[in-house]
Amino acid sequence: MPDGSLPPSRPLRDADSLAEAGLVPAAALPALRAVAARYAVSVTPAMAALIDPTDPADPIAAQYVPDAAELEVAPLELADPIADHAHTPVKGVVHRYPDRALLKPLLACPVYCRFCFRREQVGPSGGVLSEAELEAALDWFAAHPQVREAILTGGDPLMLSPRRLGQILGRLSAMPHIDIIRLHTRVPVADPARVTAKLAEALESEKAVFLCLHANHAREFTDAARLALRHLSRAGVALLGQAVLLRGVNDTAETLEALLRTMLAHRVKPYYLHQLDRAPGTARFEVPIAEGRALLESLRGRVTGLAWPTYALDLPGGQGKAPIGPDFASRAEGGWTVRGPLGGGHFQADAEPPGPAGAG
Template identity: 85%
Template sequence: MPDGSLPPNRPLPEPAARPLRDADALAAAGLVPPGSLPTLRAVAARYAVSVTPAMAALIDPSDPKDPIAAQYLPHPAELEASPLELEDPIADHPHTPVTGVVHRYPDRALLKPLLACPVYCRFCFRREQVGPSGGVLSEAELEAALDWFAAHPQVKEAILTGGDPLMLSPRRLGHIIRRLSAMPHIGIIRLHTRVPVADPARVNDALAEALDTETALFLCLHANHAREFTPEARAALRRLSRAGVALLGQTVLLRGVNDTAESLEALLRAMLECRVKPYYLHQLDRAPGTARFEVPIAEGRALLASLRGRVTGLAWPTYALDLPGGQGKAPIGPDFAERAEGGWQVRGPLGGGHFQADGATSEGSPTAG
């Protein structure tokens, strides 16, 4: 179907009582064939597995191209690494001044209070680090990380990531938010999370209260397919919106998940319906065993260009590549303007185009701006 939703007569697996954390549990739930267990056990031994009840309920095991299954179920191809793939593709480690902090940009830094997630994406760029052990910072490590932020007034934005910061208890998360909010130079707090779609029951009043701060706070939701916006997910996002949390959306462009105009449009529209402003469309980071998900940049640019004029500008994300070596995110989106003699040739998203001649000052030189 164009929006990726299931036909009404297609059965869904019964949701599990708790997350499915290994290949045998996935087979018992009917999500993977028993004959694949030896290989999938080997995959799960290397890369963490967790599928929440909310996501298990969305998977159609009879569809070999199910876009939800592709994101969360282990696959034999994960054991095949390419020379182009890197264990630390965005270079967290070289830019870690203290445990739990990553500082690449002058004005912002990451705080990673834990390395556990509600679900483990099969394309994750931190897949060598995250897992059920959690990698939770000790009290001393957390305080040292927060002290680092306090000691660096040039850092204006603190970005909580990991792992998923909404996996923390509301008490611990609230403590972090309060400490950061008390720093005069921290003007923005941002949280990157999958929880509202992957485990919406966690978004309760206690969590909303933990996020209550006078400092500008943005929650950046990671979602890749329109079907992830279930009624429960929509209710969780509405609760956050009512609590005054500004909502942004980030998506990874993935082969077999959202690499058609129809699926990407449905996703962007679902975000906006939930008051989530699409923020980033990420080119896949080349982590080990993720090649099956990669969409070539040229194809991604053409895909995004096809949506210009088809969806509101509110739905338009920045298509970006996080450069290896920690060099930052570079926009790689489609171009609609080309330099031509005496001006610019601009392509119209609704067809046709326009030549915009350079303006001139009284001296006859082009105007600035």
Template identity: 70%
Template structure:
């Protein structure tokens, strides 16, 4: 029998990812926030390491049920900037299209963790038509960004249709996709999927990865396939306690990206979603890490360290500042 995605506390226990003593707590977490660990991700986890950085990203923890006073169900304030279902328009020249709210894996620090899940579904036909119509009649928008959920969870046919519709809009100059699929479920990056992304307009794919080990041989093959289709690959990561909160871990991550033809683009300060405090790294510490990293890596490996501003004000760079 082919390996399957682990979707419950019982699945995680059977796979050796949580002990019996943690079953009840993981079950309570799973009742509120979705669980999914793909075979590709499960194969990366060191079961002998209780602090494994891959497991920490995906395996539920009882601390997720404790909401800190500063945490919010909508930390990026998508709701006030949603003119209709599936569209978020925060910046004048670009807008998000969320065609679905399902992902191959569910990160324990996700800023949309209140919304995403296997039951998140896809936009209905009428909703999708309305969203595409909004893009067509909003000439200020020059970049369409597909996110969700994970757009590469759609079939190649469906994703290709959406991208072609957007690319046919004259004022849309750039297309972008945000995805975990190439590292979390690389088998979904088929020849048909790569062909669907081969468009006449520039297409950028932002690969979300937080640790160097996520760039497995299978992930690298998937990324080579996308690169061969003319997709420009960018990397985005979140600074996470216990995952990549050291100069060495960040250096390894960004070097792994470059080896996989992925240009590090953003390093995000953690968004304060409910139950994510255990991942938080203070901004001052993040700046110190980036300052030290600058001496260790090529400029090609240097991302912009960013944070969402309160109330949906958008991303701002956090530095660090260097003395001349």
């Protein structure tokens, strides 16, 4: 840990263990016990080792260590902000888009983010689908040939044993209409020791496999995380990255640029930058959309296009993710005015429609 003390040897799962590790003051325990009674807590040794307990604004602590503000629910916050329940045809499946669906085999995570939009659902009990429930979920995928992409999420699917995960991927891979299998996870950064050769082998498939890594700050990419991501890359897994724009974590041009560049350096292509979902008790993390747009605009032309994520808002009610990033083009008479990210601009006149065949 930054203060020189030894990190814990096991996950910290309650307020008292956080205090014993020196990550929260003893005076805060009554309030934090109340938070932990409502929302799951877990800080892995890998993440605890990154926290500087002397820094009240530490960006790693902000993501994982509970705060009394979580008990303050704002009027616009929703228990199910993206309407998972309304789009669940069978337990463990969420179907919003015509060509893809989520499979949630469990609701346990290595760490519990303090801004999680499923914070009312996830927890250490795991919410693991029973054999019958998993069969029903997989049968649903088999019965819907319009679904071309299966997205494993939860919870964190890499918390499953390699055997169990391999069985699920095997079943999905055997479905002729499934072209893509995607997994959303924090494990390679939050608990990199779980990424073993057996786990990487479980992800091998004849189908295209994409792993979408959730990380919000460059410091999360430790040497152990780099090794874990190399294991996955060598197994043929394409690596994508997603982050949530968070006040006090990555809400400056410098921290956001560092995150995006660090993802790329670890062979992770930035995919999504999410606007915060308004889950209960998360208001302290929200960055206004106008500020988020300005941040991304400031990076256009400053970082490679490979680092450019889609800035998106997951619309309440399950209406899907809408891009909300900065605009560089605006309609003008007879064409478009396009601002240059390196300065200046250009008027792009509308093309003349083609003449009739054989004219001239």
